[in-house]
Amino acid sequence: MLKNLAITSSPHVRSSATTRRIMQDVCIALAPAGIASIVFFGGSAAMIIAISVITCVLTEFLYQKLMGSKITVSDWSAVVTGLLLAYNIPASAPLWIPVVGGVFAILIVKQLFGGIGSNFMNPALAARVMLFVSWSGIMTAYPNTRFMVDEGMDAISGATPLAGLAKAFAGTGAETASIGNLLLGNVPGVLGETCKIALLLGGAYLIVRQVIDWRIPACMIGTVAVLYLIFGGFNFELTVKELLSGGLILGAFFMATDYATSPQTPLGRIIFAVGCGLILFVIRFGEKTYPEGCSFAILFMNVCTPLIDRWTAPKYFGEVKKHG
């Protein structure tokens, strides 16, 4: 009889949520956007996604093998990093770009700081910024989608929806992509941030599966919306277009919600997300050299995460505030 009474220390109720399960969920959620990018940009998009994922997984495997530590490739986190990195690269980029980015993301940003859970920045985003700062020409040469060439436009226009919108807000140009095209992803941009329907679908899946906290994307997108309404003279159409342009949706659902680099507490997450939205707005609206500030905003708040966690740490029951 007694041998049926297993004596263990708490916790007694275990959740089925393992790192592997969560990461697989994220991959499922990212899949529609990947498929959409292949539809819009063709085989080069598929190549970039494949090379980025393979580089990330291989780098993680080789590093852990060389260091003689436990090999954690099977937890799928490197696959997620690879996918996110690929989604931040334009389809016209040469194939060494995802290789350099993948090695940087996994080796320098993730493994050298202690591997999964210990990285202080989102690896994919840090790699994106590194690539962007180093080779900005390549990283901002956004090719048109395959369906835009038919309309007689240049093969590589370089003008992103964001650049057009900035002009529209300033009142110096009115030509912006339609909301329909923005939602579908029929606009120039990097692979993953074009098709907003696919991204929203994936984001909704993650929220339903309780993989991510709804507070982060809701507060981040909400902050940007409110700021654009106030400073853009309550122009609802342009505000909606602004929300659907650039990396905001991808960043808010898939990058800002990274466990290791976002706060633990609900209040902390709200502060974090509002901060992301605020910085994104300041860079997009105020800074003229960078049309997009999503990656910088999230990285900056990543670095603030330990501070936010400390401010918002819950008090122990019965704890008395110390005076003097």
Added chain:
Amino acid sequence: MAKKNTVPSTLLNGLITENPTFTLMLGMCPTLGVTTAAMNGIGMGLATTFVLVCSNLFISLLRNIIPDKVRIPSYIIVIASFVTMVDLFMQAFLPDLRSALGSYIPLIVVNCIIFARAESFAAKNPPLLSLADGLGMGIGFTISITLLAAIRELFGTGTIFGAQVMPESYQPMGIMTQVPGGFITLGLMMILANAARKSIQKRRAARKEAAA
């Protein structure tokens, strides 16, 4: 240190054992600030070495005269005199290098390597040893930052000492000549330096064991 300081051991100390950049982590400001091209690294290193050698020598000579309470201002006067000499010399004979290094040359006055060696070595040791210490530390610093600068120049612009090394098709990695590149390269070099030091210590311990 139990072992008695000799001139060769003091020289080696600054070059390797207590390398200012990789072991003591002193003088990080010029280390990160000017190392965008190998030539700047060498220029900065040699200017610092000159000041370090001279200030160590003079502070050691004056070590019994300087009252303890005013030693820091006295060190600054000695160091600043030599920095002014270097600065004027470079303005006269190496104007290009001087303008590339900018305010980092006058800032050698507050370089913590020089202060640290004055305070912890020259003030307690005879002139010849202090001179050797300054020379070792200075050359150790020069080699470290020139190496760092050469790596950054190689990836950031595809050249070393201004000569094209990378093939024409190489796309320069812009971040390497910017501030983050300096931090990342320094960190990676420090990993290598620490790993090398550890393996040397291990080998030495094994040899000692075998001998015993």
